Amino acid sequence: MIVAQQKPLEEIKAMIADAQKVLILGCGTCVTVCFAGGEKEVAILASQLRMATRLDGNEKEIREFTVQRQCEYEYNEMAADYIRDADLIVSLACGIGVQTVNEQFPEKLTVPGLNTSGLSQPTEQGVWVERCQACGDCILALTGGLCPIARCAKSLLNGPCGGSQRGICEVYAERETPCVWDQIYHRLKELGQLDKMMEIRPPKNWHPSRDGGQRKIVREDLRL
Amino acid sequence: MSDKEYIVGSNLEKALKAGYFVATGELGPPQNADRHEIERKARLLKGLVESVNITDNQTAVVRMSSISVAVILLELGIEPNIQMTCRDRNRIAIQSDLLGAYALGCRNLLCLTGDHQTFGNHPQSKNVHDLDSISLLQMCRDMRDKKIFQCGEAIKGQEPRFFLGAAANPFADPFEFRPYRLAKKVRAGADFIQTQLIFNVPKFAEFMRRVVDLGVHEQAYILAGVGPIKSLGAAKYMATKVPGMEVDPEYIERMTNCTRGLPSPAEIKAMPPKEAAEARRLRQEASEAEGIKICVEIINECKKIEGVAGVHIMAIEWEEAVDEIVKQAQIGPRYDPARQQPTLAH
Numbered sequence: 001m002i003v004a005q006q007k008p009l010e011e012i013k014a015m016i017a018d019a020q021k022v023l024i025l026g027c028g029t030c031v032t033v034c035f036a037g038g039e040k041e042v043a044i045l046a047s048q049l050r051m052a053t054r055l056d057g058n059e060k061e062i063r064e065f066t067v068q069r070q071c072e073y074e075y076n077e078m079a080a081d082y083i084r085d086a087d088l089i090v091s092l093a094c095g096i097g098v099q100t101v102n103e104q105f106p107e108k109l110t111v112p113g114l115n116t117s118g119l120s121q122p123t124e125q126g127v128w129v130e131r132c133q134a135c136g137d138c139i140l141a142l143t144g145g146l147c148p149i150a151r152c153a154k155s156l157l158n159g160p161c162g163g164s165q166r167g168i169c170e171v172y173a174e175r176e177t178p179c180v181w182d183q184i185y186h187r188l189k190e191l192g193q194l195d196k197m198m199e200i201r202p203p204k205n206w207h208p209s210r211d212g213g214q215r216k217i218v219r220e221d222l223r224l
Numbered sequence: 225m226s227d228k229e230y231i232v233g234s235n236l237e238k239a240l241k242a243g244y245f246v247a248t249g250e251l252g253p254p255q256n257a258d259r260h261e262i263e264r265k266a267r268l269l270k271g272l273v274e275s276v277n278i279t280d281n282q283t284a285v286v287r288m289s290s291i292s293v294a295v296i297l298l299e300l301g302i303e304p305n306i307q308m309t310c311r312d313r314n315r316i317a318i319q320s321d322l323l324g325a326y327a328l329g330c331r332n333l334l335c336l337t338g339d340h341q342t343f344g345n346h347p348q349s350k351n352v353h354d355l356d357s358i359s360l361l362q363m364c365r366d367m368r369d370k371k372i373f374q375c376g377e378a379i380k381g382q383e384p385r386f387f388l389g390a391a392a393n394p395f396a397d398p399f400e401f402r403p404y405r406l407a408k409k410v411r412a413g414a415d416f417i418q419t420q421l422i423f424n425v426p427k428f429a430e431f432m433r434r435v436v437d438l439g440v441h442e443q444a445y446i447l448a449g450v451g452p453i454k455s456l457g458a459a460k461y462m463a464t465k466v467p468g469m470e471v472d473p474e475y476i477e478r479m480t481n482c483t484r485g486l487p488s489p490a491e492i493k494a495m496p497p498k499e500a501a502e503a504r505r506l507r508q509e510a511s512e513a514e515g516i517k518i519c520v521e522i523i524n525e526c527k528k529i530e531g532v533a534g535v536h537i538m539a540i541e542w543e544e545a546v547d548e549i550v551k552q553a554q555i556g557p558r559y560d561p562a563r564q565q566p567t568l569a570h
Contacts, residue, residue, distance in 0.1 A: 153340050154311075154351065158358035159405050161337050162393030162420060162468045170467035171340045185398050198404060200412050203315060203359045203374060 002030040002094045003128045004037060004114035009048060012090060015111045016060065019088035022049070024113065025079060025101065026066030027093035034128060037092030037114055039066040045092065045113065070097030073104050083108055119150075136208030136215065142196055144187035149204075151180035157201040160185070231368075231415060232387040234331035235303040236275035239557075240416065240445040245527060246534030247556040248305065248418070248447060249273035249546055251297075253288035259296055262288075266300050268543040272556045275332055277418070277536070280307040284344025291325045298329045305389065306330050309338025314354035315363065315374050322364065326384035333386035334418065335360040357390060358412045364388055365413030390414035392446075394431035395424065395470040403434040410444040418536040419449040423462065423471040425525045432529050441531030448526040451538040452545045453515035455508075456480055475518055482514035483507050516548050523553040 006012075016022050024042045032038030046062045053060040065082045067075040070093035076083075083089055083101070089110040091098040101110040120128040133150040139157075140147060149155045153171040160181035163170030169179040188194050206212070230237055239246045249269045254261045269276050276297060280290040294304035306325055308318060322333070337357040341349045355363065363374045364386060371383045390409040394402055406417060422428045428448065435441055453459045456479040463471035487495070487503045495503060519537075526532045535555065539545045550556035 153342075154337055154353045154356070156337065156353070156356045158356050158408065159401065160396065160398070161357075162391065162396045163340070164396050164398075165467050166397055171342050173342075179397075182398055185401055197401065198408060200358060200362060200408060202362065203355050206354065 001033055001120065002096075002116060003034040003118055003120040004031050004094050004116045006036055006041065006045065006092070006114055007112070009052065012045070012113055013049070013052060016049070016088055016090060019060065019086075021061045021063070021085065021087045023063050023065060023079075023082050023086035023089045024049075025070065025083070025089050025091050025093070025110070026064070027070035027091075027097050028066055028068040029070075031093055031114065034122070042066050042092055045090075071100050073100070076101055076104055080105075133209075135206070137205060142201070143184045144191060144193065144196075146180050146184045146187060148180050148184065156181065157204060159197060232331050232385050234275065234387045236305065236332050237387045237415070239274045240533055244534070245555055246445070246447065247273045247550055248275045248277060248534070248536045249543075250277040250279065250536070250538045250540055251293065251543070252279050252282060252540045253290065253293045255285065255287050257288065262293055262296050263300065265543045266297055266302055269546055270300065270302050272546050272550045273537065274557060275303045275305045277305045277307055277334060280309045280336070280338070281312065281344070283339050284311065284341040284346065286345060291321060291328065291330065294325065294330050295328050303332070304330055305332035305334055307334045307336060308360065309336045310353050310355045310357065310360055311338030311341065311351050314352050318355070318360065319363070319367065319373055322367065322384045322386070326382070326386070331385070331387060332389065333364060334389040334391065335364060335414070336391055358409055361388060361390055361409060361413040387415050388413050389416045389418060391420070392417050393420040393468050394422070394428050395420060396468045399431075402431060403438055403440070406435055407438050407440045410440050414444050416445040416447060416533075418447045420468060421449045421451050421462070421538060422522060422526070423469070423475055425472070425522060427470060428526075429529050432531050436531045441533075445533035446531055447534045447536040448529075448532050449538060450519055450522050450526070450535045452512070452519040452542060452549060453479060454542055455511045455515070456483075478514055478518060479511060482510045486510060512545070516545055516552070519545075519549055520552040523549070523555065
């Protein structure tokens with residue numbers, strides 16, 4: 001899923017400094033599941049901002065609303081009255097949601113209350129680890145189902161670099177992030193596919209990734 | 225021997241092909257735009273090694289570019305071995321730089337993935353990694369042997385011809401894959417290999433046994449990475465702080481014992497300044513002598529390991545040590561009586 005983290009309160013406070021009526025707009029999909037921008041987080045942030053602005057001597061009117069999916073116009077229509085009534089909207093959706101609301105309600109500025117932080121898997125309660133970079137040309141069939149593009153700090157394609165020791169990547173200071181190429185090696189070994197480690201992977205075509213410019217999918221069979 | 229038998233005909237290639245136990249050196253460019261420090265270090269290496277590696281922003285710290293320092297070395301009559309990483313340049317920039325490097329007279333090229341920028345002085349930078357060390361090797365070999373750019377277009381006119389090198393770390397994991405990774409690099413185009421610093425000879429010997437079993441030593445020249453330990457602190461740092469490095473506890477012990485009988489750092493602190501300076505000098509001399517001695521021993525042990533074609537001496541920020549090392553180990557151009565200098569001239 002898309003995961004995100006709330007921005008520091010001070011940063012959000014600075015963004016809303018010039019507004020009096022502020023709407024905190026949540027999203028009921030990915031960011032709800034990762035506890036960053038659902039109804040509950042909207043309520044917490046709203047009450048924090050009410051208190052903080054009161055303490056600063058300029059209490060703002062902070063309203064709350066959460067739509068089911070902020071990246072689609074239909075759902076945002078449900079919040080239209082709240083949006084039109086506010087001076088500024090703080091979106092607690094991912095970057096897609098923030099842009100959708102800006103585009104749909106251009107007369108109002110919608111600012112991000114979250115930092116969108118990847119396509120991740122919840123590996124344990126309270127932990128999300130990036131698994132996919134949406135590179136547009138999936139190679140998981142070659143790597144035992146583990147992605148070196150997202151999970152190797154150098155996005156290597158031809159095996160572990162010299163900084164892989166006892167299964168751990170050298171890049172992270174906490175020294176507990178696994179070296180994905182070590183994991184790929186052992187997975188391919190279990191699968192009896194070590195020959196895949198020996199194949200030379202040529203330079204990747206990064207064009208289907210963001211490097212080809214903004215990506216757009218058009219499905220003629222689905223268009224109206 | 226006619227030049228036609230060589231891939232490129234660099235000094236390094238000729239010395240390796242002639243079967244000498246070869247020594248190469250290394251020079252770290254300065255973190256400024258001053259050429260004097262380069263000239264000073266270069267003089268310390270001149271005539272002692274076949275070729276001098278010039279690092280490419282090693283540990284992701286901004287330094288003078290490898291190719292520019294290479295040109296300075298060429299002016300001083302020293303053969304450079306430029307290093308190129310995939311961290312800072314995409315395939316367009318790398319190919320462009322290599323066309324220029326060849327035109328400027330560079331003939332050896334070490335292809336690396338590059339240290340992650342987290343370790344350097346610009347940890348907030350964006351890394352590139354359009355290629356990795358293996359696809360970089362392949363691209364450089366195709367530019368040389370097929371006269372094509374990475375995109376497949378023909379290089380019309382002079383192609384960049386480099387004697388291609390790659391790195392290998394016998395101490396990284398998974399250990400059992402490391403010889404295969406080396407083999408992969410050779411298949412991708414490496415003509416020679418320079419390894420990570422060796423301070424665990426038995427493990428390196430085991431690695432080489434596996435490399436020899438794969439027959440890779442017959443397809444590429446393998447140079448064992450060696451270097452002098454300057455102090456006990458440096459030894460401990462390498463043993464504990466540098467990922468992908470292994471230091472035999474015996475060397476730590478020797479670096480500890482070599483200053484035994486001399487005043488300890490605590491005793492030095494209590495001395496008057498003049499005596500303290502003298503005591504510190506004695507400690508340093510003892511440490512340095514032991515560090516060089518260990519390095520020479522490792523070289524001599526490497527000479528006995530099948531498949532080792534020479535050593536790559538990394539004495540970064542201690543270039544003065546190389547003279548003593550090659551003298552004691554009896555390697556390098558100056559110490560090989562069988563060397564026919566004229567064939568090795570530029």
